[in-house]
Amino acid sequence: MKIDLTGKTALVTGSTEGIGFAIAAGLAGAGAEIIVNGRKDDKTAKAVAKLKAQFPDASIRGVATDLESAKGCDTLVKAVPHVDVLVNNVGIFGPQDFFETPDSDWQKFMDVNVMSGVRLSRAYLPGMEKKGWGRVLFLSSESGLNIPADMIHYGVTKTAYLSLSRGLAKRMAGTGVTVNAILPGPTLSEGVIAMLADDVKKTGKPVEDVASEFVMAARPTSIIQRAATVEEVANLVVYVASPLSSATTGAALRVDGGVVDSIA
Template sequence: MKIDLTGKTAIVTGSTNGIGFAIARGLVESGASTVLNGRTQDAVDKAIARLQADVPGTQVRGVAADLGTAEGCARLVAAEPTTDILVNNVGIFGPQDFFETPDEEWERFFAVNIMSGVRLSRAYLPGMAKRNWGRVIFLSSESGLNIPAEMIHYGVTKTADLALSRGLAKRMTGTNVTVNAILPGPTLSEGVREMLRGDQEKTGKPMEEVAADFVTTHRPSSIIRRAATVDEVANLVVYVASPLSSATTGAALRVDGGVVDTIA
C-alpha cells in the first residue's frame, strides 16, 4: 500500500508545531502541496523552514491568520481559495475547574475549537463537492467521548467536533468527498510537554516517563500506558486524507491508545 497525494493541495490549520506540524510533514512526504497555518508570520516562516529542512524540495507555503476569529478564517480563504484536503487541526486546551471557567473562556474555546472548522468547512466543501473529490478531517479527541472532569469546556468542544464531522459527512452524501474525525488520546506534543514541564522539573525524570505517569494517573484505561507520539497521530490522518480511504466517511477514528473503554 502506497499513499500518493501528488497533485493534491492540503491545508492544515494550527500547523506550526505539534500534531499539526507532524500532519503537514506526513502530507508533503506523500506528495501533497501543503499550506501551513499559524497565528503569526514568524511562527509560519519558522515552520516552513523546518519542514523544508525535514523534506527537501517539498511544496509548502503558509498563511498567518488567527482562526479563532471570522476575520482570520476569511484571510486564510482569501489567500487559499480552494483545497483538496482540509485538516481542521487548530485547537486549544488546558485544565480549569468548571466552576472557575467564565463565559469568556467558554466562548474562546468555542471560537477556536469549533467555529474555525465550521467556517472553513463552509468555505471549502462546496468546491470539493463540485470537483467530486475531497477530504475534510477534524481533530477531535478521546476527551470528546470521555469528558475530563478537569477540563469540561474542552471536552464539550471536542464532542461538538464529532457531531459536526458526522453531519457534514451526511451533507456530502453521494459525492466522493469524505468527512471524518480523528480522536487522539494523550499525545506528547509541544503543548503537552509545556503542560508537564513543571512535573519534569520536580521529578527529574525524562519527559517520556513524566508523560507516561500522567497517562496512568489521569487516563488509567490506557492500554499502551504511555503518551502517543505526534507522528503516530499524523500517520492515521494522512491515510484518511488519501484516496485509499474512499469508503471511510462519517467516522470517529481513534488513535487514543485504548483510553476509551469500548469495543465500538
C-alpha cells in the first residue's frame, strides 16, 4: 500500500508543533504541497524551515493568522484560495471548573475549536466539490465522547466537531469529497510534555514513563496503557486524507489507544 498525494495541496491549521506539525510532516512525506498555519510569524516560519529540512523536495509554505476570528480565517482563505485537503486541527485546551468558566472563555473555545473549522470548511468545500475530489478532516478527541469533568467546555467543542463532520459528510454525498473526524486520545505532544515537566523533574523518570503513569491515572481504560506519539495520530490522518480512503466518510475514527470503552 502506497499513499501518494502528489499534486494535492493540504492545509493543516495549528501546525507549528504537536499533532498538527506531525500531520503536516506526514502529508509532505506523501508528496502533498503543504500549507503550515500558526498564529505567529516567527513560529510559523520556524515550522516551515523545519519541514523543508526534512523534505527538501517538498513544496511547503506558511500563512500566519489567528483563526479565532472570522477575519483571521478570511486572511488564510485569501492567501490560499483552494486546497484539496483541509485538516481542521487548530485547538486550545486546559482544565477549568465549570462554575469558574465565564462566558468569555466558552466563547473563545467555541471560536477557536469549532468556528475555525466551520468557516474554513464553508470556504473550501465548494472548490473541492467542483473538482470532484477533496478531503476534510476534523481533529476531535476522545474527550468528545468521554467528557472530562474538569474540561467540560473543551469536551463540548470536540463533541461539536463530531456533529459537524457527520453533517458535512451527508451534505457532500456523492461529490467525491469525504469528511471525517479523528479522535486522538492522550498524546505526547509539546503541550503534554510541558504539563508533565514538573513530575519529570521530581521523579527523574523519562517523560514517556511519566506520561504512561498519567494516562493510567487519568484514563485507566487505555488499552495501550501509554500516551500515543504524535506520529501515530498523524499516520491515521494521512491515510484518511489520501485517495485510498475513498469509501470512508462520515466516520468518527479513533486513535485513542482504546480509551473509549466501546466496541463500536
